Amino acid sequence: MSDGPHRSLGLRRPWRQLAKLCDNAAYTQTEVTHAATAALLSDFNEVSAPLLKAIKRVFECEGNSLGSPEIAMHQLNLARSLAAGSVFGQHAVKCSQMLVSEGKLEPDSFIIAIGVAAKMRGQANVRAFHEHYLDKTNEFRANKVVHRFQVAIDSLPDSSLGSILVEARTARIRPSTRNTGLDEGVRL
Numbered sequence: 001m002s003d004g005p006h007r008s009l010g011l012r013r014p015w016r017q018l019a020k021l022c023d024n025a026a027y028t029q030t031e032v033t034h035a036a037t038a039a040l041l042s043d044f045n046e047v048s049a050p051l052l053k054a055i056k057r058v059f060e061c062e063g064n065s066l067g068s069p070e071i072a073m074h075q076l077n078l079a080r081s082l083a084a085g086s087v088f089g090q091h092a093v094k095c096s097q098m099l100v101s102e103g104k105l106e107p108d109s110f111i112i113a114i115g116v117a118a119k120m121r122g123q124a125n126v127r128a129f130h131e132h133y134l135d136k137t138n139e140f141r142a143n144k145v146v147h148r149f150q151v152a153i154d155s156l157p158d159s160s161l162g163s164i165l166v167e168a169r170t171a172r173i174r175p176s177t178r179n180t181g182l183d184e185g186v187r188l
Contacts, residue, residue, distance in 0.1 A: 115162030
């Protein structure tokens, strides 16, 4: 007897954990939503810091004092090269371009762009979950897993998801405090 189809899912560990939670009705929808956020955060961590800074600069109108959408689009096209090798990063640039084309050049739009990119990444993995569970189990079980995952993604507003990811990233990047003195050893 197998331990579950989530074990053979060809995605990272947080995504397999999410599949396990979606497949087991003993876990609440809140736990599934937290696991979905953690899985999206694991993908967001692959986005380079220079790319995030470049996108943020566009929405802060740095180097674009007039707030011109044409200049912002040019800046995003230049930032696209920083997204090479990162699907999440490419989605972030694409979502940023959509917001700029709509004329949204406010600092809050950066958070929304990251949130929409995260949802795009989540939707891609919904399809991967569905295909995998259809291959390994029956259609009823596959639809149940996909439905729970879809509800988790839909329950998070774009701005909330974006702020969760960006805040977690900035908290992780903060420099550690190092002991530099001769008498500073291991704390007792």
